[in-house]
Amino acid sequence: MTQANARPVIAVLGAGKIGEALLSGLLHGGRQADELLFTERSASRSAQLTETYGIASAGVPAAAKKADVLVVAVKPQDIEPLLDELAPAVRGDTLIVSLCAGLPTALFERRLPAGTPVVRVMPNTPMLVGEAMSAISPGKHASGAHLATVEELLAVVGKVVRVPESQQDAVTALSGSGPAYFFFLVEAMIDAGILLGLPRAVAEKLIIQSAVGAATMLAETGEHPVILREAVTSPAGTTIMAIRELENHGVRAALLAAIEAARDRSRELGRVHEAD
Numbered sequence: 587m588t589q590a591n592a593r594p595v596i597a598v599l600g601a602g603k604i605g606e607a608l609l610s611g612l613l614h615g616g617r618q619a620d621e622l623l624f625t626e627r628s629a630s631r632s633a634q635l636t637e638t639y640g641i642a643s644a645g646v647p648a649a650a651k652k653a654d655v656l657v658v659a660v661k662p663q664d665i666e667p668l669l670d671e672l673a674p675a676v677r678g679d680t681l682i683v684s685l686c687a688g689l690p691t692a693l694f695e696r697r698l699p700a701g702t703p704v705v706r707v708m709p710n711t712p713m714l715v716g717e718a719m720s721a722i723s724p725g726k727h728a729s730g731a732h733l734a735t736v737e738e739l740l741a742v743v744g745k746v747v748r749v750p751e752s753q754q755d756a757v758t759a760l761s762g763s764g765p766a767y768f769f770f771l772v773e774a775m776i777d778a779g780i781l782l783g784l785p786r787a788v789a790e791k792l793i794i795q796s797a798v799g800a801a802t803m804l805a806e807t808g809e810h811p812v813i814l815r816e817a818v819t820s821p822a823g824t825t826i827m828a829i830r831e832l833e834n835h836g837v838r839a840a841l842l843a844a845i846e847a848a849r850d851r852s853r854e855l856g857r858v859h860e861a862d
């Protein structure tokens with residue numbers, strides 16, 4: 587910490603979609619703008635973020651000097667130049683929190699000063715509305731206290747679980763990318779409403795509220811999804827006719843294959859950076 591008993595200063599390196607969601611969520615959760623910093627490549631993006639949130643931008647070396655926690659939120663493909671800038675600037679006691687899909691904690695440990703604590707996190711974009719699902723894993727030098735710090739930060743923007751780092755590629759495929767699968771499904775169901783002749787605005791309202799209702803039932807009843815689906819599926823009714831079509835079209839198998847492909851891509855993103 588920069589001062590005894592002070593809350594940590596957090597710098598987000600790469601305030602794109604997920605970085606901005608985190609900054610916004612932390613502000614809503616009670617962090618002060620002067621406890622936060624961000625770095626961005628584009629001057630116009632920086633100015634826009636500062637105007638929206640009142641948070642100052644800084645270059646990577648200045649952010650590394652000031653912050654106690656550095657949250658790395660650049661695309662995995664952009665990590666090398668960032669690490670080149672970060673390595674000479676990072677303080678020995680700085681906690682590195684990586685949100686990058688696929689990148690192992692070992693990459694950061696190899697490129698940053700010896701003993702640097704690193705926590706790998708896979709969040710998701712519902713962070714924007716305080717409903718993120720984040721999974722966290724410690725690197726070699728991250729202590730229980732470091733994990734607790736990250737948990738406390740992320741609890742402000744949603745739910746947090748601890749997983750072994752070996753599970754992070756699967757987590758990335760499941761909950762990291764997961765919101766996109768639901769959005770895809772909602773988009774397709776709205777199209778189905780259009781096919782059936784409903785006005786778009788009506789179809790959107792019907793499907794979005796059905797999605798909210800179904801998600802709330804899953805979260806609040808604790809029932810297995812099969813039980814909840816069975817309760818909708820009347821004998822010789824409408825739902826079973828639709829389910830038969832979903833099974834005929836291999837939707838379940840498609841989801842298994844899709845999520846496996848996402849897991850493989852996460853592994854691949856990490857493999858590019860494996861030590862020789």
Ligand SMILES: NC(=O)C1=CN([C@@H]2O[C@H](COP(=O)(O)OP(=O)(O)OC[C@H]3O[C@@H](n4cnc5c(N)ncnc54)[C@H](OP(=O)(O)O)[C@@H]3O)[C@@H](O)[C@H]2O)C=CC1
Nearest residue numbers: 600602603604625626627659660661662664668686687709
């Ligand atoms: N989007 C999502 O749902 C999730 C993303 N993630 C992970 O979060 C990370 C960011 O993803 P996302 O927010 O979608 O990506 P974005 O491209 O929206 O954000 C990355 C930002 O970082 C900036 N940037 C790149 N290099 C640097 C640098 N050296 N210094 C300062 N800023 C830099 C980029 O600028 P520029 O635009 O100029 O390149 C961009 O604004 C990725 O690693 C991704 O795997 C994890 C979970 C979910």
Ligand SMILES: O=C(O)[C@@H]1CCC=N1
Nearest residue numbers: 687758761762763764
């Ligand atoms: O698509 C991606 O690579 C990122 C990681 C998880 C969600 N979005």
